[in-house]
Amino acid sequence: MRDKHIGFVFYVSFIIVIALVLAGVFMPETLQAWSSTALSWVQRSFSWFYMLVTTFFVVMALFLGFGPYRKMRLGKPDEEPEYSFYTWIGLIFAGGMGVGLVFYGTAEPILHYINPPPGTEAETAEAARTSLQYSAFHWALQPWAIYATVGLAIAFIKFREGYPVLLSQAFRPLIGDRVDGLAGKVINIVAVITTAIGVATTFGLSALQVSGGISEVFPVPNSTATQLIIIAVISVLFMISALSGVNKGIRYLSMINLAVAGLLLLAVLVLGPTAFLFESFTTAIGSYLGNYLELSLTLAPYSDENWFGEWTIFFWAWGISWAPYVGTFIARVSRGRTIQEFIIGVLAVPSLLGILWFTVFGGTAMDMQMNGVADIAGPSQENQELALFLMLQNLPGGLILSVMALLLIIIFFITSADSASYVLSTLTSSGAITPGKTVRLAWGLLIAATAAALLLSGGLQALRSIAIIAALPFSIIIVVMAFSLLKGLRRDKQ
Template sequence: MNTENDNDEKSMTTGKAQRGPLRGMNPIVTLGSAALTLAAMALAITLPEVSLAWLTSLREALSPILATYYVALVGFFLVFVVWLGMGRYKNVRLGPDDEPPEFATFPWIAMLFAAGTGVGLLFWSIAEPITHFGGNPFSEEAGTPSAAIKSLSLSFFHWGLNGWAIFSVVGLSLAYFSFRRGLPLTIRSALYPLMGDRINGPIGHAVDIFAVVATVFGIATTLGLGASQMNTGLDWLFGIGVTSTTQLVIIAVVTVIATGSVVTGVNRGVRRLSEFNLGLSMVLLLVFLVAGPTVVLCAMLVQATGDYLDSLLAMSFWTGVSTDYQWQFDWTVFYWGWWISWAPFVGMFIARVSKGRTIREFVFGVLLVPSLITFVWIALLGGTALYMELTGTGTILEAVREDVAVALYQTIGTLPMPSEAIALTGGVATLLIAVYFITSADSGTLVITTIMAHGDPEPPRLQRVLWGLGVGALTAVLLVAGGVQVLQDAVITAGLPFSAVMLAMVVGMVRALRDERFAPVPGQKHRLAKEIWTGRDEVS
């Protein structure tokens, strides 16, 4: 009898219902998460004005606190992750020492990029730099060439290393404890060094519920932005109008498709859609590179990257106390809250597809590669819009001030191409939004149900369907209740409890890594000190 396999099987089924509609799920986590989600939906439906007023009041009360807390927290996460990737534990493998990566590099990178940015980047890649171009605390004068470079640099900051460090903390912890320590692929497992077997008790349940709720609201925010932008794109292409009804129809259609995708699992639906995403993204980038001011865009990318690196430390710990908290809260605090809310989802998804990677491969793959792709993306799309504004050939800033969702299509419309090519590019952009929309929804649903199934990488299909439809329903309700603003306020609030869980994960990871007595080098075996870590021969 293989004792370790028996032990792993026991850990996978702990607390899971053996029969009934919740078979294969942890009833406490599933019902607790469902209750909180349904309560939020009920409040938004029955008392929309009260819900909006409460979220607005909470946001205003938390602004000064979060402007300091989130900034310090995310700056610390970046330092911690870089230390892991360059320190003595960099060659520790996320799995047995001789296990190769589960996925090849290209599909791995494709899934990282699709799950971690997707719709949000499409929405903000032009809208954010254009908005900063119209005024920001770091530019003395708006609308100037120097303001254009700073607007790109600020956008790099919000979509670059700091954000991916948040994902890396969760993803690395989960991958390490699951694939190397033999614990279930769920959030509570990362707290084992702090709590031992008590992770299977009330505190462990609460941690997983926090993770599920944060993930649900993070996905809902992204899907709400995607629905708004898809509606704008379809109106731009076909003149159907921008209405709440249209956006609800878009959410319904995409939710059904995403639910079908998540039922097929990671190796089929999610992976193939992610690869298609990345390929279509490269096509859109190529159009902007060729049709736009190519030389100027390349120069903007290089200079903005230099400005970003030069001011990274200062921006990472800038709280706005010397000027006004409002800009900091509207932008940096919103982004950090959004990334933290997404961290259980993206972190677990990254962990799920990173089995067999070393810590160094994980850190620099997750931290650097998506960031570099993002910089190129923002520089080409956002840089094109900025060039149009600087040369007086576009009215993008004015349009974005009225509706941020039009930024992408307003910029496409100013490209020096035939009308047929402009329409085709707009169609490609809309298709890309739709596919990113789907991959965010399907991978998010898979992660939510994996947490509730106590780490089972193939949770029951019925639950995948129910939660896929549920996330779509929550998105629709919040969008109707207050639009994009209520989504942003909700995600900042939802991320706050999980930020405390992330700090505990850092402590647990450091404690566990101390038992990696000899950090292995590629091709060299070492003894995994399970008995040192747990005090017995097997992980319980």
């Protein structure tokens, strides 16, 4: 592996990731016990911090998008955007939401309906409203504000200042050339490890959903062997895409992805309880925006329930752990956009699409549950990956819709893994905007091998918990990055 860009960050992070994976393979129970204890402690002790810091990122993003720097272009003053608006949104949608949108789109609202937050009675009209309100909250402004903050900081330092696409470089306005020293390397290593573990565990969990979907649609057993075959096939496909580069592989797949997602969404909207879904969508937006401050700052300190820890804090930590990957990828595809365009495209558009998706899929499932058409909630408590397919099979043309959903998951699977391997390669290749094929293949193989090994050993959840635990210190890094960005913008405008 003789690439002039590969150095200290690559080797150290690669070795640490392998060490953590080996621990997950050979000591899954020990690692699970330790990570579960640590995760519970983080959720209990720092829930307040996660609520405050994610709200800060939303305020920060809105200030950047509508404040004095909104007209500043990420590039030369007369530079045109690298991608059309539709292509750009498709890339952001595929890279940022990924399989999570499909995995949780049906499962989360129906699970909130039968197990709502403290103070709401289960399986009532109020529980239905609350379920969509919290689904919107978990997938709209907060996570995208995290990605927007990181993405804008990197895009600014790359396209305005001309420095490499590295998280460490985003601190240059604050600490100057010291970003090229040990401090910068540590930041990049933490970002790489968090991204690699998060992507690998999501890769494994996605294989579970594809396998579950296939077993629901076709006479194929939902077994470990099936899951390993899925990982092998997807790995070959995403590595072919990875070798094609961003302008071919990820770009074309993202366009297909957006089209398939749109068709599936439209089909469920038309074939499902259409009027009910439109009313639910309107209510979800009103409920979300009307209670936004309360949602953003409410926990349950007077209750023994850990609902917020299991859902809200989990999602905030997971979003922060994915920020290096999603933020770097968004920065890479946003050249030529003004800061206002960037914030609208990264914050507003995905938030609306996310709320619409959860309303249509989750609302349809709840309608079936409330009217006794099908029991979606029962099986979903044990196997969340089945919720989508259980709902689709109870609609007209359920088989065709299920095949479309499988296709969508697979394409999301490929684009997420492809863009993640690109980001990991960039971060470990001195910020090269076109990293070498060898290093991309190395990270791609490690991600696939990690997912397969952890599926076999049962260590997936432990590694996922570690990625979420790592979000606590990384959230502080992002806050400092935000102030560094403000300093850079102020200096640039003078």
